[in-house]
Amino acid sequence: MLFPIYLTIGLYNGAYSIAALRRPWTGIGRALFAMAIGLVAVIFVHFLVKASTEFSRIGFVSGALSASALAVWGRLQLRSFVSWRCGHNVINELVIDDGGPQVQIPGAIRVSAAAMGLRLNLDDPHMLARVGLVLRNIDRVIVSCPPERRASWAVVLKGANVDGEVLDDEVARLGAQGARVAGGYGLLMVSTGPLGLRDRAMKRLFDIAFSGAAILALSPLLLVVAAAVKLQDGGPVLFVQRRIGRGNRFFSMYKFRSMSQALSDADGSQSASRTDQRITRVGRFIRGTSIDELPQLFNVLLGDMSLVGPRPHAMGSLAGSKLFWEVDRRYWQRHCLKPGLSGLAQVRGFRGATDRESDLTDRLQADLEYLEGWTILRDIQILAMTLRVLVHDRAY
Numbered sequence: 001m002l003f004p005i006y007l008t009i010g011l012y013n014g015a016y017s018i019a020a021l022r023r024p025w026t027g028i029g030r031a032l033f034a035m036a037i038g039l040v041a042v043i044f045v046h047f048l049v050k051a052s053t054e055f056s057r058i059g060f061v062s063g064a065l066s067a068s069a070l071a072v073w074g075r076l077q078l079r080s081f082v083s084w085r086c087g088h089n090v091i092n093e094l095v096i097d098d099g100g101p102q103v104q105i106p107g108a109i110r111v112s113a114a115a116m117g118l119r120l121n122l123d124d125p126h127m128l129a130r131v132g133l134v135l136r137n138i139d140r141v142i143v144s145c146p147p148e149r150r151a152s153w154a155v156v157l158k159g160a161n162v163d164g165e166v167l168d169d170e171v172a173r174l175g176a177q178g179a180r181v182a183g184g185y186g187l188l189m190v191s192t193g194p195l196g197l198r199d200r201a202m203k204r205l206f207d208i209a210f211s212g213a214a215i216l217a218l219s220p221l222l223l224v225v226a227a228a229v230k231l232q233d234g235g236p237v238l239f240v241q242r243r244i245g246r247g248n249r250f251f252s253m254y255k256f257r258s259m260s261q262a263l264s265d266a267d268g269s270q271s272a273s274r275t276d277q278r279i280t281r282v283g284r285f286i287r288g289t290s291i292d293e294l295p296q297l298f299n300v301l302l303g304d305m306s307l308v309g310p311r312p313h314a315m316g317s318l319a320g321s322k323l324f325w326e327v328d329r330r331y332w333q334r335h336c337l338k339p340g341l342s343g344l345a346q347v348r349g350f351r352g353a354t355d356r357e358s359d360l361t362d363r364l365q366a367d368l369e370y371l372e373g374w375t376i377l378r379d380i381q382i383l384a385m386t387l388r389v390l391v392h393d394r395a396y
Contacts, residue, residue, distance in 0.1 A: 141164045
């Protein structure tokens with residue numbers, strides 16, 4: 001009873017796939033998952049038909065453990081055989097150089113169309129047969145050719161029973177992530193939301209719970225700092241500045257005011273320096289301890305920000321003598337998630353004034369890395385690491 005259930009699930013979840021051969025522990029995990037589901041199904045069926053009393057529990061458990069152990073051992077042995085038989089690649093990849101850009105793919109076979117006499121002609125069956133012989137026993141083909149020959153190669157590859165790809169520089173230029181045909185039009189997918197609905201809901205619930213609890217716990221400190229800022233020069237307690245948020249939309253970000261009211265920089269075009277005369281005595285203390293950022297907990301609660309994400313920047317922020325987006329056009333990609341109270345760039349020490357262009361590129365690289373590998377556990381880890389950098393040598 002177990003075997004057909006296990007095999008069905010294993011075939012469905014990719015336990016028997018090229019990916020399982022490439023990454024043995026991935027295949028082992030999928031096989032064990034299929035085994036576990038099969039065992040549960042067998043137990044459930046026996047429970048329904050009231051036949052469980054007729055079987056030895058010790059025999060069932062020992063058999064299940066033995067089968068799982070043998071599956072792991074067998075797959076590891078198979079991996080050794082596959083490595084010996086196939087080498088680094090478990091599929092045969094072929095790169096055909098037909099006058100296009102040079103392509104370097106590790107482990108792939110490389111041939112020159114000119115050297116092999118492959119002059120593509122869709123009206124010549126003999127030439128197409130020659131191409132078919134070259135593609136024999138090949139699993140994936142990549143053709144690098146001029147734009148005018150791409151359509152012909154596409155026709156040939158469609159009839160060759162292989163996974164065929166044609167090199168197109170436009171894909172790299174646009175950063176395309178996939179392609180499809182709809183309504184007779186060819187469409188390149190150039191963006192996807194970094195988080196699915198479940199992940200966004202999990203992140204939002206975490207933001208609400210944590211920021212709400214933090215506001216309650218820190219309310220005495222917030223009141224004391226607000227009073228100190230007010231008594232300093234009688235101006236407003238909060239400094240409200242327009243920042244760039246999710247989807248490149250503007251929002252109002254809150255901070256405790258740390259500069260003299262008359263000298264505040266609404267556009268953020270001038271970064272604060274160590275000897276900045278605009279900063280008040282109270283402001284210097286709250287900036288040095290990052291207390292001035294605490295009102296952003298209300299931004300998190302309102303949904304404009306998240307606890308963890310790329311830090312929001314003011315419109316006039318400069319890296320050296322250039323605006324941030326003039327330094328690197330990828331800058332706008334960081335806004336696909338809500339800006340954060342803290343972020344991966346901050347815990348790595350990339351914070352403070354951006355006197356050089358490299359100050360911006362270091363932060364941008366960390367932000368893009370965060371977007372690619374989000375998990376709720378990583379957010380918790382970044383928050384824990386933030387406690388170590390609340391006071392830092394670039395806080396001025």
